[in-house]
Amino acid sequence: MLSVAGLGVAFRGRSVVEDVSFDVFPGETVALVGESGSGKSVTALSCLRLLPAAGANPSGHVVLDGVDVLQASPAELQRLRGGVAGMVFQEPMTSLNPLHTVGRQVSEAIQLHRPLRGAALRARVIELLERAGLPDPAHRLDAFPHQLSGGQRQRVMIAAALANDPKILIADEPTTALDVTIQAQILALLAELKQRLGMALLLITHDLSIVRAHADKVVVMRHGRVVEQGPAAEVLVNPQHDYTKMLLATEPRGQPAPVAAGAPVLLQASQVNVEFPIRRGLLRRQVGAIQACRDISFDLREGETLGLVGESGSGKTTLGLALLQLEKSTGGITFEGRPIQGLTRQALQPLRARMQIVFQDPYGSLSPRMSVAEIVGEGLAVHARDVSRAERQKRVAAALAEVGLDPGTAERYPHEFSGGQRQRIAIARALVLQPRLLVLDEPTSALDVSVQAQVVELLRDLQARHRLAYLFISHDLRVVRAMAHRIMVLKGGQVVEEGEATAVLSNPQAPYTKALMRAAFNPGGEGSETSAA
Incomplete structure (x- = not known):
């Protein structure tokens, strides 16, 4: 169904994916595994040529349903995208249009490939949302994405991806940041749809417990290259590459130190x-x-x-x-x-x-317009106004060192750091106030x-x-x-x-x-x- 051979991707001359090859057969689930920055999502987007035309330079061969995607015409790409392959993106809140209703967004996916209108289109949208497990779909057609929970938004994405009964579904981290029970529901839904529709599934994830439960084959990526691939049972039980062994061994382990006796x-x-309060009506009265x-x-x-x-x-x-x-x-x-x-x-x-707080999202909780030194030192500027500028810089450097970051990076901005480093910056911002x-x-x-x-x-x-x-x-x-x-x-x-x-x-x-x-x-x-x- 999908054959990737010697895929390479470079952005403005910098290689991010090199010589990636794997196959996906009908009815098979293949998991692309690796840490952030390993090239998983770039590889998945290349399968439908969804990378930005300016800057990206893919090479090699991606054959989807007999068509070489990298050489395909716009008309062939239109047929492949949504018609042959559906795509579920990682973050439904950013990939769904906040200005359009759920019903409009799913119907758009249908109308790109099928000439449905009126009652027939509405019935198809409701059917798809029902198939994706969205509760009471008929009454949610006019809802906007922000009015739905994370799990419900993900179901809307799945409904749109399944709009034209694709032969393969590409799911990019479909359960990241979802609750465990919602994760279980989404994964059970994907497994059931795959079996019922005979789809192939390309699953991008960093969660090895999901791979263990759902994948037939595993492709492990690191720094843009495939370091190991094979049947899931083999790779997960008897990994050959040191990086795969590291991934399997790095689940959070151990326990916290015991609380001191008599701790206040x-x-x-x-x-x-x-x-x-729930408010309704023109005067927004509480009801x-x-x-x-x-x-x-x-x-x-x-x-x-x-x-x-x-x-x-x-x-x-x-x-x-x-x-x-x-x-x-x-x-x-x-x-x-x-x-x-x-x-x-x-x-x-x-x-x-x-009393301080570290927020969930290391991308959204740090101001993109402030340097790390300004972000971490902001609390000192508010709560320790008598501290000199030199002393403030010293405390910021100490806080960054304490969370394992190089104080020499303090003048950089959040976008220059990985997700884990950004979370360390957020922790340093809280710790600097002791x-x-x-x-x-x-x-x-x-x-x-x-x-x-x-x-x-x-x-x-x-x-x-x-x-x-x-x-x-x-x-x-x-x-x-x-x-x-x-x-x-x-x-x-x-x-x-x-x-x-x-x-x-x-x-x-x-x-x-x-x-x-x-x-x-x-x-x-x-x-x-x-x-x-």
């Missing part, structure tokens, strides 16, 4: 509630409210990590923001023995330096497994050295297992289970927690579809 309680939450967090209570000690676990919409991030007084809430919140609930902005400012509490909101969700392991090791080391308390928000239970002393499981804004991390992970009690465990540690295995449901 740093943060205390008592019956915390957060609700968001109801969404309860985002309900009666949540816990203590967090110095040097302790509390893992907050749950699906998107469960209230994890909302709770973290409420505890830092960045979101309105009711109930009691005490920090360092002082009640902070309802304090004014001025009263809170002296406390801000000791806080006692860090709220870590999905700090590893968009990172490769090897980079995840490095960030986890860094966070554990910093915690041991500075006795930091972490509120660690994540849907990745492998990372939570390596980071947390205790776990709190949220669903619909309520705590469904809480306890010591080892006890919750080894012997979950709540059915929802059991479903999370199955989806996280047995993707594609027995029970995964049950857990997804």
Whole structure:
């Protein structure tokens, strides 16, 4: 169905993919595996000649359904794109048009290849969205992408990719940054569609547990080259190349250092509630409210990590923001023995330096217009105004060195760093103020497994050295297992289970927690579809 032979891609003379070759047969799932920058996505985009015409210089042969894509005419490419091969891109929020409704975007994919109109077109769009597992599709045709969850947006992408019953589906990191149960649903959906439609599947991923559960063949890439390929069972059980061995061995492991006996309680939450008003009509009158967090209570000690676990919409991030007084809430919140609930902005400012947050997205949380030195030093400019410029530069350099970055790179800008390096910059920005509490909101969700392991090791080391308390928000239970002393499981804004991390992970009690465990540690295995449901 797809044959790639000697593919090379260069951008303005710099080679990014060299001599890549592999085949995909009808009904087969081939996984392209490797870290960020290994050339996976460039290879996938080359299969449909979707790289920018200016700057990209592909060579070699890509034969799709008997047509050499690199030599194909515009008319042949139009037939191949969507008609023969569907494409599911990595980030549905950026690949869906924010100004067009879901129905319009799926119908556009149909109309490029089929002359459907009116009721027939609407029926086909609903059928595709239903096939992709979007709940109540008829009532979501007029919804915009921002009104859907991450999993629902991904289903819309899959519906558009399947609009013309393609022979092969190219899925570029289709589950990155999705919750484990949503991941299980999307992967089960792809497997079911592949079987029902007889499609081939080219799956680009860095998650080896997904490869283990779903791939027939694995192609491992590093620095733009294929270093190993073969049947999945062979490559994953008996890898030959050192890089493949490293990928298989770099899952976050180990446990955090134990909390010191008698460690004081740093943060205390008592019956915390957060609700968001629902407003309708011309005058925007409140007609109801969404309860985002309900009666949540816990203590967090110095040097302790509390893992907050749950699906998107469960209230994890909302709770973290409420505890830092960045979101309105009711109930009691005490920090360092002082009640902070309802304090004014001025009263809170002296406390801000000791309670910091690291956001989920290292791409979006750093200003592209500021150098690393300015980003990391900004907090000092606000909270330590009496510090001299020279002393500020010294502290910025020390913070960068502490997170494993070269202080000599401080004058560079965020786009000049990898995802893992950007996350280290975000951690340095928080650490430079010497806080006692860090709220870590999905700090590893968009990172490769090897980079995840490095960030986890860094966070554990910093915690041991500075006795930091972490509120660690994540849907990745492998990372939570390596980071947390205790776990709190949220669903619909309520705590469904809480306890010591080892006890919750080894012997979950709540059915929802059991479903999370199955989806996280047995993707594609027995029970995964049950857990997804």
